[in-house]
Amino acid sequence: xxxxxxxxxxxxxxxxxxxxxxxxSFYDGGKYxxxxxxxxxxxxxxxxxxxxxxxxxxxxxxxxxxxxxQEEINRLLPVLKIIRVNYPDIIISVDTYxxxxxxxxxxxxxxxxxxxxxxxxxxxxIDVIAQTGVPYVIMHIQGTPQNMQxxxxxxxxxxxxxxxxxxxxDKLNKLGVRxxxxxxxxxxxKSLDHNYELLFKLKSxxxxxxxxxxxxxxxSMINKVLGTSPADALPGTIVLNTIALLNxxxxxxxxxxxxxxxxxxxxxxYKEFVTSDQ
Numbered sequence: 001x002x003x004x005x006x007x008x009x010x011x012x013x014x015x016x017x018x019x020x021x022x023x024x025s026f027y028d029g030g031k032y033x034x035x036x037x038x039x040x041x042x043x044x045x046x047x048x049x050x051x052x053x054x055x056x057x058x059x060x061x062x063x064x065x066x067x068x069x070q071e072e073i074n075r076l077l078p079v080l081k082i083i084r085v086n087y088p089d090i091i092i093s094v095d096t097y098x099x100x101x102x103x104x105x106x107x108x109x110x111x112x113x114x115x116x117x118x119x120x121x122x123x124x125x126i127d128v129i130a131q132t133g134v135p136y137v138i139m140h141i142q143g144t145p146q147n148m149q150x151x152x153x154x155x156x157x158x159x160x161x162x163x164x165x166x167x168x169x170d171k172l173n174k175l176g177v178r179x180x181x182x183x184x185x186x187x188x189x190k191s192l193d194h195n196y197e198l199l200f201k202l203k204s205x206x207x208x209x210x211x212x213x214x215x216x217x218x219x220s221m222i223n224k225v226l227g228t229s230p231a232d233a234l235p236g237t238i239v240l241n242t243i244a245l246l247n248x249x250x251x252x253x254x255x256x257x258x259x260x261x262x263x264x265x266x267x268x269x270y271k272e273f274v275t276s277d278q
Contacts, residue, residue, distance in 0.1 A: 001135055001179050001211065003091045003111045008051060010211040010250040013264045016052040016093065017045035017257045018217070021079050022059040038079050039086050046090055049261035052112065053087075054253060055079055056095035060116050060188075062149045069098050076105060084109040093137070099124035106132045114253075116141055116188060118168050126168075130175035137181045137213060138168050142189025152189045158201050161185075165208060181251060183213040187221060195221040199240065202247035214244040215253035238263055246270075 001008050008014055019042055021033070031037070042053055057075035058067055076094065083092060093112035094105045099122045102113045111134060118138035119126045129136045140161045142152050154160045161184050172180060182205060184198050205212050216222070222236035223229060238259050241252050245267040254260040 001181075003052075003135060006089070006091060006111075008091075012268070013245055013249060014051045014251050015049055015257050015260045015264070016054050016213070016251055016253040017042075017048075017050035018253060018255050019045075019053055019055045019079070019083070020255075021055065021057050021075055035078075035082050038082055042083050042087060042090070045257045046087060048257035050090075050257045052091045052093050052251075053083065054093040054095055054114055055083070055110075056114075058096070060095075060145045062145060066146070069100055072096065072098065073101055073104055076101065077108060080105055080108050080110060097121040097125065099128045102128050103132070106134055110134070113137065115139060116145075116185070118164065119171070120168075126171055126175065126177075129172065130177050133177075133179075135179035135181065136172070136177065137183055138165065138172075139183040139188065139213075139215075140164050140185040145188075148189035152191055152194065154194065157190070157194050157197055158204055161198075162205065162207070165205070169208065169210075181211045181213050182208060183215060183253075186214065186216050187219045192221055192224050195219075199243055199247065202244060202249060206248055211250040212248060213251040213253055214241070214249040216240045216244060217252075217254040217256065234259065242267060 001010065045053060055076065057072050080092065091111045092109060093114045094110045095114045096102055097115050097117040102125060113129060113134060114137040115125060116139045118140060142148055165182055169180060184205065186195050186198065217237050218230040218233040222233045222240060226236050228236060234256055237256065241260055242263045245263060252260045
């Protein structure tokens with residue numbers, strides 16, 4: 001997949017490091033609020049092995065308060081500009097579901113859009129992606145961040161999400177968009193059991209022939225089982241990232257890049273013997 005001239009081959013899994021600038025995010029809200037903190041944290045993630053930096057300015061945790069587009073862009077642009085100046089070669093993704101925001105950040109140097117709604121919250125998003133040609137992450141969500149965890153129900157969670165991907169990918173393909181990454185949306189309108197069923201059946205999404213992203217980092221699907229908090233959830237994150245890699249994830253979206261890279265290296269070594277034994 002091409003990102004403004006840079007090619008990433010997702011046959012070897014890749015890490016997307018999270019740069020969260022929303023003050024109320026579930027784990028690191030408010031932790032990175034100055035230019036020095038943005039630069040230092042991004043530099044450390046790149047040093048640890050991140051190929052992509054994902055900048056998010058709006059919390060999408062359950063029941064997160066809404067902010068308007070002007071507030072979102074006011075938060076995003078200073079960070080995007082300073083990261084682009086200091087790390088000109090890094091691939092920058094912006095986590096937004098608003099097409100107007102997507103268009104502005106792409107003009108300012110963003111290489112990719114990560115949309116939690118997969119084009120459903122703002123129907124102009126797909127047109128913006130087609131017009132700009134940037135890679136696009138389609139994530140599945142049931143409901144909105146404000147109501148998504150109120151009794152989520154599916155007939156068949158894997159087939160329901162695959163149907164959603166089929167519809168959105170078809171819309172994109174008809175406009176000539178091919179650089180697509182899919183994300184089943186762990187924790188977004190899913191019960192605890194839904195999340196673990198998705199993790200177990202992750203390989204079924206390979207039928208699309210597209211890179212598959214897993215965003216599990218420090219989420220409640222860990223904490224509800226272990227009785228931990230997001231601050232204590234790194235060991236659980238490592239375990240579930242490892243399972244995701246074994247089940248076909250091509251891209252890990254994480255807060256902790258070094259540990260994700262370690263998991264990728266160890267799974268790659270393990271798979272040498274799986275392949276040789278077949």
